[in-house]
Amino acid sequence: xxxxxxxxxxxxxxxxxxxxxxxxxxxxxxxxxxxxxxxxxxxxxxxxxxxxxxxxxxxxxxxxxxxxxxxxxxxxxxxxxxxxxxxxxxxxxxxxxxxxxxxxxxxxxxxxxxxxxxxxxxxxxxxxxxxxxxxxxxxxxxxxxxxxxxxxxxxxxxxxxxxxxxxxxxxxxxxxxxxxxxxxxxxxxxxxxxxxxxxxxxxxxxxxxxxxxxxxxxxxxxxxxxxxxxxxxxxxxxxxxxxxxxxxxxxxxxxxxxxxxxxxxxxxxxxxxxxxxxxxxxxxxxxxxxxxxxxxxxxxxxxxxxxxxxxxxxxxxxxxxxxxxxxxxxxxxxxxxxxxxxxxxxxxxxxxxxxxx
Numbered sequence: 001x002x003x004x005x006x007x008x009x010x011x012x013x014x015x016x017x018x019x020x021x022x023x024x025x026x027x028x029x030x031x032x033x034x035x036x037x038x039x040x041x042x043x044x045x046x047x048x049x050x051x052x053x054x055x056x057x058x059x060x061x062x063x064x065x066x067x068x069x070x071x072x073x074x075x076x077x078x079x080x081x082x083x084x085x086x087x088x089x090x091x092x093x094x095x096x097x098x099x100x101x102x103x104x105x106x107x108x109x110x111x112x113x114x115x116x117x118x119x120x121x122x123x124x125x126x127x128x129x130x131x132x133x134x135x136x137x138x139x140x141x142x143x144x145x146x147x148x149x150x151x152x153x154x155x156x157x158x159x160x161x162x163x164x165x166x167x168x169x170x171x172x173x174x175x176x177x178x179x180x181x182x183x184x185x186x187x188x189x190x191x192x193x194x195x196x197x198x199x200x201x202x203x204x205x206x207x208x209x210x211x212x213x214x215x216x217x218x219x220x221x222x223x224x225x226x227x228x229x230x231x232x233x234x235x236x237x238x239x240x241x242x243x244x245x246x247x248x249x250x251x252x253x254x255x256x257x258x259x260x261x262x263x264x265x266x267x268x269x270x271x272x273x274x275x276x277x278x279x280x281x282x283x284x285x286x287x288x289x290x291x292x293x294x295x296x297x298x299x300x301x302x303x304x305x306x307x308x309x310x311x312x313x314x315x316x317x318x319x320x321x322x323x324x325x326x327x328x329x330x331x332x333x334x335x336x337x338x339x340x341x342x343x344x345x346x347x348x349x350x351x352x353x354x355x356x357x
Contacts, residue, residue: 039080039347042087047080052347055079057129073351080347085334088341090141093148100143108139111234115217124210153329157322164317168308175306175313181249182265182300185228188238188279188293189215215276215292222273228296237291248316249301261295268297 040047056076067075093099109132113121125131168175191211218235222228232245240247255262264274279291306313 040084040343040345042084043091043342045087045091047083047087052076052080052083054129054134055083060129077348077351080345084343084345085338086141086145088337088343089145089148089334091341092337093144096148096151098144098147098151100140100147104143105136105139108143109136115214115221115235120213149330149333153326153333157325157329159318159321159325163321164314165308167317167321168313172305177249177301177303177306179303180252180300182252182255183249183298184247184265185232185245185296185298186238186240186247186293187215187218187222187228187232187236187245188291189218189235190237190279190291191289211292212276215294219273219276219294222294228273238293245296246298265295265297270297270299272297 035046037049038046039049039052056079059075059079090099116124125135189211191208214235218231221231229244229246232241235241236245238245255265258280261274261277264277268274274295276292276294278289279293281288281290308314
């Protein structure tokens with residue numbers, strides 16, 4: 001495992017969007033004793049065709065490409081699998097009295113709407129074929145899952161000083177900076193329409209104009225004094241959002257790979273932010289802009305060995321070990337819950353029956 005605040009994080013992100021552009025090509029009703037509208041059951045709880053199709057339509061986005069029936073049903077199967085796994089989690093949370101409250105949901109909804117006018121917000125819902133009730137349902141399930149994992153996983157992880165010392169001894173060379181490093185944070189949005197099923201929780205932009213408007217709104221909020229980490233956590237579409245936008249330490253040589261960003265960051269003092277900058281899908285003349293980003297310079301670090309008594313070293317190791325432990329425990333926890341659940345996927349049964357004919 002490599003854990004390192006001075007990791008070689010790519011400066012330009014290739015924005016990976018799941019473009020599952022598919023059109024409705026429904027199968028015949030599932031032949032089982034339940035209603036043909038039942039796609040699966042989880043401990044007797046039904047997952048209905050109407051709910052599957054709602055997420056499926058949201059997954060279409062604005063992609064005009066018509067897929068084959070096989071491609072369409074592959075997407076359906078993937079969405080249904082996610083719905084089954086989510087239902088297992090929701091039932092566990094309900095059993096432990098950890099379901100999100102109306103207050104939790106309304107607070108999150110208010111936070112999400114903050115960067116937009118009512119007209120813009122309504123348009124975003126329309127683009128994703130969602131109603132406010134749909135979104136509240138998804139928010140409730142997402143917040144409930146977070147509460148469950150915090151209680152069952154996160155609260156039980158304790159990284160000791162001994163573990164940190166052991167890791168440092170085995171990876172000391174990773175903390176020897178052979179060149180200057182830049183500790184950066186990032187807020188980024190994609191200009192490509194999201195195809196994530198029914199999900200507005202990350203406030204994904206719906207196109208280039210939407211992305212420009214969103215990133216400029218976020219930049220204005222930062223300029224007015226809002227906390228960078230909070231804005232990144234709530235509105236950034238990059239993987240670093242879960243860490244408040246923290247990208248870790250980027251080597252100076254790597255930053256030279258994007259001269260525009262390097263020049264912009266090079267003018268900053270620690271704590272300052274760049275203007276809005278384009279994000280590209282690679283280097284060279286054929287690259288294309290796929291989004292926009294704002295960078296914050298947290299610190300510049302000269303070359304040299306960082307010792308264990310450096311608080312930043314300890315924090316980097318602690319965070320990395322914690323994330324590794326959490327991922328392992330979450331994977332095992334999900335497997336345990338799945339083993340305990342009684343699941344039947346009638347949609348998969350029907351596909352197999354049709355394939356055998």
